[in-house]
Amino acid sequence: MQGNLFTQVSKMKKFLIKTIFFIALILSIDFILGISLDFIRNSSQGGSFGKLNFICKSSDKDILIFGSSRAHYHYNSQIIEDKLKMSCFNYGEDGMGIIYFHGLYQIIRKYHKPKTIVYDIHTECDILEEDKTRFIAPLRPYIKDIGSSYFADIDPNDIYKNISYIYRYNSRFEDLLIGIRDSLKLQDMGYKAIDGIYINKPHRKEKENIDQLKLHYLEEFIKLCQSDGIKLLFATSPRYEATPTLVHKPVLILCNKYNIPYLNYYSGNYISNNSLYFADEYHLNREGSSLYSKVIADTLKCFFNKN
Amino acid sequence: MIFNSFEFIWLFPLIFCIYYFVAYAFKQKRNNKIENSFLLVVSYALILKWNPFYGFILFYITLVTYFSAIFIEHKKAYRKSHYIIGISLILSLIPLLYFKYYNFITSSLISFLQLFNFNIGLQGINYAIPIGISFYTLQAIGYLLDVYNNKIKAERNLWDYMLFVCFFPQILSGPISKAHDLIPQIKSHREFNESQATEGLKLILWGLFLKVVVADRLGITINYIYDDYLHQSGLFVSIACFLYSFQIYGDFAGYSLMAIGVGKLMGINLINNFQRPYLSTSITNFWHRWHISLSIWLKDYIYIPLGGNKCSKIKNYRNILLTFLVSGIWHGANITFIVWGLLHGMIQSIEKIFKLNKDNSHGIKKILKISITFILISFAWIFFRMPTCHDAIMIMKKMTIDFSIGVDVALPTIFWCFSLVTIVFLKDIVDEYNIAQFKLLHNKSRLVRWCTYIIITLFILFTGIFDAGQFIYAGF
Numbered sequence: 164m165q166g167n168l169f170t171q172v173s174k175m176k177k178f179l180i181k182t183i184f185f186i187a188l189i190l191s192i193d194f195i196l197g198i199s200l201d202f203i204r205n206s207s208q209g210g211s212f213g214k215l216n217f218i219c220k221s222s223d224k225d226i227l228i229f230g231s232s233r234a235h236y237h238y239n240s241q242i243i244e245d246k247l248k249m250s251c252f253n254y255g256e257d258g259m260g261i262i263y264f265h266g267l268y269q270i271i272r273k274y275h276k277p278k279t280i281v282y283d284i285h286t287e288c289d290i291l292e293e294d295k296t297r298f299i300a301p302l303r304p305y306i307k308d309i310g311s312s313y314f315a316d317i318d319p320n321d322i323y324k325n326i327s328y329i330y331r332y333n334s335r336f337e338d339l340l341i342g343i344r345d346s347l348k349l350q351d352m353g354y355k356a357i358d359g360i361y362i363n364k365p366h367r368k369e370k371e372n373i374d375q376l377k378l379h380y381l382e383e384f385i386k387l388c389q390s391d392g393i394k395l396l397f398a399t400s401p402r403y404e405a406t407p408t409l410v411h412k413p414v415l416i417l418c419n420k421y422n423i424p425y426l427n428y429y430s431g432n433y434i435s436n437n438s439l440y441f442a443d444e445y446h447l448n449r450e451g452s453s454l455y456s457k458v459i460a461d462t463l464k465c466f467f468n469k470n
Numbered sequence: 471m472i473f474n475s476f477e478f479i480w481l482f483p484l485i486f487c488i489y490y491f492v493a494y495a496f497k498q499k500r501n502n503k504i505e506n507s508f509l510l511v512v513s514y515a516l517i518l519k520w521n522p523f524y525g526f527i528l529f530y531i532t533l534v535t536y537f538s539a540i541f542i543e544h545k546k547a548y549r550k551s552h553y554i555i556g557i558s559l560i561l562s563l564i565p566l567l568y569f570k571y572y573n574f575i576t577s578s579l580i581s582f583l584q585l586f587n588f589n590i591g592l593q594g595i596n597y598a599i600p601i602g603i604s605f606y607t608l609q610a611i612g613y614l615l616d617v618y619n620n621k622i623k624a625e626r627n628l629w630d631y632m633l634f635v636c637f638f639p640q641i642l643s644g645p646i647s648k649a650h651d652l653i654p655q656i657k658s659h660r661e662f663n664e665s666q667a668t669e670g671l672k673l674i675l676w677g678l679f680l681k682v683v684v685a686d687r688l689g690i691t692i693n694y695i696y697d698d699y700l701h702q703s704g705l706f707v708s709i710a711c712f713l714y715s716f717q718i719y720g721d722f723a724g725y726s727l728m729a730i731g732v733g734k735l736m737g738i739n740l741i742n743n744f745q746r747p748y749l750s751t752s753i754t755n756f757w758h759r760w761h762i763s764l765s766i767w768l769k770d771y772i773y774i775p776l777g778g779n780k781c782s783k784i785k786n787y788r789n790i791l792l793t794f795l796v797s798g799i800w801h802g803a804n805i806t807f808i809v810w811g812l813l814h815g816m817i818q819s820i821e822k823i824f825k826l827n828k829d830n831s832h833g834i835k836k837i838l839k840i841s842i843t844f845i846l847i848s849f850a851w852i853f854f855r856m857p858t859c860h861d862a863i864m865i866m867k868k869m870t871i872d873f874s875i876g877v878d879v880a881l882p883t884i885f886w887c888f889s890l891v892t893i894v895f896l897k898d899i900v901d902e903y904n905i906a907q908f909k910l911l912h913n914k915s916r917l918v919r920w921c922t923y924i925i926i927t928l929f930i931l932f933t934g935i936f937d938a939g940q941f942i943y944a945g946f
Contacts, residue, residue, distance in 0.1 A: 167661075168494065174664045175490060182671070185920075189927050196928070320476040329931040336932065337882055 197328020200339065204304055204332075207342025211256070211301065215267070217347055218252060219274035225249040226463075227271075228353070229264045230283030232257040236446045237283065237400040239456035240352030246460035247467070249278070253353030260288030261377055262298035262317065265384045270308045272391060279394040279467075281459070282384075284425075286399075286410050289381065292374040303331040316376060356449040357442040361403055371410075378413050385421045396466060398426040400455055401435035403444050426462055428455070471516050471638065473674070473728040474682050474936065485512055486735055490662060506633050506656060509736065513638040517601070524600040527565050532635045534561045535610040539617040539624035555618045559611065566607045569599045574803035602641045604800060608767055610635050613649040615771050622650050630656050639732040643725050645743040645763035652738070660737035670734030672911050672923075677727030679926050682934030684890045685720030688713045690935070691879055691887055696855065699865055704872030706879060707865055709887075714855055715848045716891045719747065722761070741766075746898040748847070751839040753817045754827035756847060764800075768793050787822065791815040801854070806862060810853040817846060 207213040218224070226249055228238040235255025243251045256263065264282070287293060295317045302309055306325050314321035324330050332339065388395040397418055399411060407430050418425040434440050440451025447455055471478055489508055496504040518525040538558035545554055567575075583589070613634070616622045625631040634653050640646075695702050695710035702710075726743035733740040741763050750756035757765045769778075776789040791812065798811020821827040831839055849866065856862040900908040907913075910922040 171662050172494065175662050178662075178664050178667055181668075185923065189924065192924060192928065193931065324476060324936070327931050329928060333932060333934065333936070 193327050193329050197331065200328070200332045201304070203339050203343060207339070209343075209345030209347050210338045210341030212304075212338055212342040213345070213347045214254070214353070215270065218254065218271055222252060223250070223275055224252040224352075225278045226251040226281065227277045227279070228253040228255060228281050228283070229267075230255050231259055231285040231288045233285050233400050233402075233445060234283035235353075235355050236357050236442075237452045237455055238281065238354060238459065239356075239452055240354045242453060242456040243460045243463070244352070246457065247463055251352060253351075253355075255283070255353065255355075256301070258288065258297065259301070260285065260298055261380045261384060262295055263301060265380045265387070266299070266302040266305070266309050266313055268384065268387065269313075270305050272387075273308060276391050276393060279396065279463070280388060281396050281398060281463070284397055284399045284411065284414055286408075289377055290373060290410055290413065291377075292372045295374075295376065300334065303333070304335065306331060354452075356452060357446055358449055359442045360448065361438050361441040361443050363444070373410070373413055378417065381414065382417055382421075385417065385423060389421065394466070396424045396426070396463070398459060399429040401428050401432060401440075401447065401451070402430065403435060403438060403441040405430035405435055407431060424466060426459070428458070434458075472642070473725065473732070474678060474934075476936075482732065489736060493660070493662070502657065502660060503629075505660070506629060509637065510629060510633045513633065513636040513641065516638050517636065517641065520601055521598075524603075527569075527600045527603060528606060528636055528641075531562055531565065531607055531610050532632050534558060535614045535635075536625070536628060536631050538562075539614055540626065542614070542618050543624040555614070558614055562607060562611055562614070565600070566603055569603060571799075571803045602643070605644045605646055606635050606641055608764075608800075609646050612646065612767055612771060616649055622653075625649070625653055627657075637733075637738070639729040639736070640740055643722070643729070644761075645726055645729065645741045646767050647740060647763070648766070651741060655738050663737065666734050666737065666739075670731040673727045673731030673734065675731075675923060675926055675930075676911060677724045677729075677731060678934070679930055680720040680724030680727065680894070682724075682936060683929055684894055685717050685724060686935035687890060687933065688717040688720065688887055691883055692717055694879065696865075699861075699868060702868075702878060703874040703876035704868050704870075705875040707868045707872070709884065711848050711852060711865070711869060713887055713891065714851055715748065715844070716894060718851060718854070719744075720894065746902045748844050748895070749840055749898055749902050750843050750847075751829050751831060751836060752821050752827045752843055753814055753846060754821050755829050756843060757814070757818070764797070768797055772796050783822075787819040790819050790822070794818070804857070806853045806856060806859055809859060809862075810850055813850045813853065817850075 204212045205216065207216055218227070226243060226247070228234050228240070228243075228251065230238075232255060235253060235257060238253050238255065240251040240253045243249075254267075261282075268280075284290070288298075299314050299317050299321065302313070303321075303325060306314075311322045311325055314325065318324075385395060397414060399414075411425075411427060411429065415425055415427075417423070428434065434447070434451060434455055437451075440447055440454065442448040442451075471481060489505060492508050493505045514525055514528075517528055535558065538554060538561075542554050542558070580589075613622075613625075613631075617624045625634070630653060633656050634647070634649060637647075637652070637656075692710045692714050695706050696714075699707050699710075723744040730740045730742065743762050745759040745762065747756055747760035750759055773789055773793040776792060777785055778789060779786045781789070792815075794811040794815030795808065796811070797814070798808040801807045801811065818827070826839075852865050853859065853862045856865060896908075899905075910918060913919050913922070
């Protein structure tokens with residue numbers, strides 16, 4: 164009996180040793196590969212990594228445009244530059260919202276502080292409740308710059324997941340490849356134009372809930388920008404045949420509290436009611452974005468003159 | 471406890487260590503009472519943590535079937551057991567029928583009565599389906615029917631029986647165990663077996679790869695295409711159909727492998743649930759390889775009691791259709807699942823009529839049969855995937871009459887999806903034909919095995935989706 168128990172214990176010991184050895188081996192390879200991926204990321208010339216490297220290390224743009232795809236396709240940097248005689252870079256990222264941009268700004272501000280940030284508010288990404296983990300995924304490679312606690316609000320387990328260096332680059336293989344292969348196309352300063360005219364009927368979503376965490380991040384972003392002496396301006400660009408909505412009210416309350424201008428062009432104007440200016444329900448086409456960019460540039464001009 | 475969750479990474483090693491510590495600490499007693507009690511407490515704690523009400527439902531099913539089995543055995547002498555089995559089955563099925571099918575039954579009834587201009591208001595229920603209810607209900611009913619049919623003796627030890635029903639690796643999504651397989655293992659003296667435990671870890675690793683790398687990554691592309699299928703090209707809808715076959719395979723087989731792997735680590739062998747199903751040469755053969763535990767359950771408790779194939783041909787075909795009607799209904803409370811089940815039943819009947827269900831072909835003929843079977847299965851999965859029959863038919867229309875090849879998904883994404891499918895397919899080929907030198911996880915060379923473990927782990931970390939939802943079958 165004792166002999167059998169001894170055999171069992173020694174088998175268990177052998178199994179545990181092999182398992183622990185495997186885990187140690189994985190952690191070592193993870194660390195080495197992670198360092199290599201960090202190097203590739205820092206050397207990236209193109210793609211999303213290249214874009215952030217450019218903004219942080221190679222540029223001193225006066226105006227940065229932040230926001231989701233609606234920022235990306237709506238704010239023509241060249242038009243804004245020409246009108247204001249100030250450099251401008253469109254840092255719109257498809258599908259991203261304030262949780263991402265607040266983290267992103269924490270990285271950028273270590274290298275460079277712009278004079279102005281124009282933030283395009285998108286209801287789904289910045290105000291309404293939805294899955295938030297996608298906002299922190301692109302920030303994981305920059306965990307050293309942002310701090311691991313940043314992710315805990317969204318996913319308390321993310322602190323532990325990010326122990327793995329490789330996990331920080333989860334699903335970013337294509338971005339790393341593009342970073343090495345491509346170089347950043349700077350002729351449009353981050354702005355991307357879509358061509359085409361929207362011909363379908365817009366689809367209406369049901370009422371959704373306000374996300375208090377997103378509002379918290381909006382407020383923290385405002386405080387951070389103000390502490391850095393940056394002029395912050397919120398805008399909501401047009402959406403095709405949008406109806407007036409109270410969903411932007413929390414943003415308006417925050418803007419009033421911190422004396423931030425909020426330009427709401429979401430609905431009820433000559434751009435939002437005209438399908439010729441839209442490529443789809445959410446996004447202005449080339450012509451529409453040019454028109455809108457001129458409006459924004461004029462507004463910014465007045466804003467700068469006042470201040 | 472979801473196997474691809476962070477919770478599993480820290481909680482399961484803790485359960486493992488405490489389990490074997492308890493096993494060794496109480497070795498002198500030479501029985502499994504303490505270890506089994508620990509497993510029972512852990513299994514119930516995990517269910518109660520999910521929702522205390524689910525634990526109550528599980529306990530109710532356990533008690534009903536436990537006492538019914540004893541009562542049936544007792545009353546057999548008086549030939550009254552058939553009344554008891556009827557009542558027991560109804561009592562056991564009530565939670566499943568209520569939580570899973572009530573809304574479907576009432577909405578179907580309302581729609582049917584409206585055809586005759588009868589309008590009735592029946593309120594639906596708004597409760598989530600208790601997790602795993604479809605699986606443990608079938609498992610418990612299977613036990614009850616085995617006792618009734620004199621295949622096994624009623625289990626008198628309530629704790630052992632409770633563990634049989636609630637054993638945590640299998641409770642969420644199976645496999646559905648037979649009492650004569652699992653209860654003896656629960657009762658028997660279990661010792662730590664290093665090779666069994668190592669095999670368990672390999673199954674967990676490969677299962678996790680199938681789930682988070684293959685299934686969830688394919689799911690992103692498939693959802694993108696299917697969610698807006700009307701505006702997608704025929705080519706891409708067809709690609710989504712093909713990829714979905716592998717998504718559901720990766721999802722369900724991945725989970726099953728992890729469940730079996732966890733079981734092995736605890737010293738218990740659960741039934742293998744998948745046997746390279748897409749290498750089937752017929753739909754009949756497919757159901758010997760896909761969700762094997764459910765197939766066995768349906769065969770033993772629906773098909774054979776109906777008469778099986780020990781009756782006229784017409785009745786045999788009827789029995790096949792009815793069995794797969796039940797399968798469809800079990801899979802979900804929607805007409806689409808019923809259509810899916812009936813499709814499988816119909817095709818199997820046709821195979822029987824034309825004697826196409828025999829697995830004796832070779833070479834080109836075999837490859838042709840495998841390809842045709844896969845196409846039929848993929849078509850049937852459309853009904854499984856889409857929310858309505860109308861959507862399913864529209865998808866099929868798109869695939870068959872829309873020859874546009876507009877590209878709306880990035881080519882690297884498509885390339886990556888097909889690479890994953892190829893990896894899964896090649897592994898199945900290697901396992902099917904036992905090509906020893908390519909069996910990387912079971913290679914003779916330790917270096918090859920360890921390199922394989924490392925590569926799979928790195929793949930999981932680098933490309934696995936960890937923010938996705940639960941397993942497709944966990945919804946059952």
